[in-house]
Amino acid sequence: MTEPLGLLVMAAVAFIAGAINSVAGGGTILTFPTLAAILPASAGRLVIANATSTMGLFPGAIAAAWAYRSERTGQPPWAVWLMLPCLAGAAGGAWLLTVLPAEWFGQLVPWLILAAAVLFTAQPVIARAAFAGRSSGPRTATILAACVLQFFVSLYGGYFGAGIGIVMLAMLGSLGLGDIHRLNAVKNVLGMLVNGTAAVLFAGLSLAGLQEVSWPHVGVMAVASAAGGLSGSHLARRTSPRIVRRVVAAIAFALAAYYFWAR
Numbered sequence: 001m002t003e004p005l006g007l008l009v010m011a012a013v014a015f016i017a018g019a020i021n022s023v024a025g026g027g028t029i030l031t032f033p034t035l036a037a038i039l040p041a042s043a044g045r046l047v048i049a050n051a052t053s054t055m056g057l058f059p060g061a062i063a064a065a066w067a068y069r070s071e072r073t074g075q076p077p078w079a080v081w082l083m084l085p086c087l088a089g090a091a092g093g094a095w096l097l098t099v100l101p102a103e104w105f106g107q108l109v110p111w112l113i114l115a116a117a118v119l120f121t122a123q124p125v126i127a128r129a130a131f132a133g134r135s136s137g138p139r140t141a142t143i144l145a146a147c148v149l150q151f152f153v154s155l156y157g158g159y160f161g162a163g164i165g166i167v168m169l170a171m172l173g174s175l176g177l178g179d180i181h182r183l184n185a186v187k188n189v190l191g192m193l194v195n196g197t198a199a200v201l202f203a204g205l206s207l208a209g210l211q212e213v214s215w216p217h218v219g220v221m222a223v224a225s226a227a228g229g230l231s232g233s234h235l236a237r238r239t240s241p242r243i244v245r246r247v248v249a250a251i252a253f254a255l256a257a258y259y260f261w262a263r
Contacts, residue, residue, distance in 0.1 A: 025165015
């Protein structure tokens with residue numbers, strides 16, 4: 001694929017991924033394999049694709065968090081504590097990506113995509129179970145457990161990231177923070193912190209010559225994902241995400257099958 005065509009394809013995919021991330025999560029399922037197919041073949045191609053995807057989707061996360069700002073009014077003060085494990089976990093996950101052998105990441109990719117696909121598909125059922133019987137706020141133990149879970153979700157987010165929004169929506173639903181729009185408002189902020197922490201670390205390592213990143217693709221994705229994040233957020237209240245969910249889930253399972261076959 002020629003460079004101009006590759007950038008154009010990447011812009012389109014990043015726009016869709018930004019919109020998907022603003023509504024539920026799972027955009028990395030689209031951007032990562034697209035980058036893996038476009039970037040030149042090399043031993044560390046998958047790691048480069050992952051770091052590039054994380055950085056390119058960060059502006060989309062900012063746009064989605066800003067678009068949902070009104071839905072964050074009235075959230076309980078303890079919700080702020082969920083931000084701390086985001087920073088620590090994402091930094092740890094990004095660090096693991098840079099120090100572990102690239103071959104390990106290549107072996108884990110099929111399993112990571114499959115796990116994200118399963119979580120994406122099961123999220124509505126998980127969310128309904130989480131909301132069942134909720135009439136009061138969570139106990140302190142539940143909040144602490146949510147912080148621990150958020151740390152591990154963020155650790156995974158810094159390392160790969162596909163599907164973390166889905167896990168966070170399920171976890172936030174168990175805390176009684178409100179309807180899907182209010183959950184998305186909190187989830188988008190947490191996702192922005194996870195994505196941003198990893199992106200800043202990757203950018204610093206790239207400038208220091210310690211981590212390769214495809215900056216042209218980052219630039220194109222940044223603009224497209226921001227536009228997608230804004231568009232997805234505004235359309236979320238008017239459009240049912242069921243069709244989008246089914247398409248993304250089908251693509252995710254197909255990609256997992258491909259990577260298992262190609263190992």
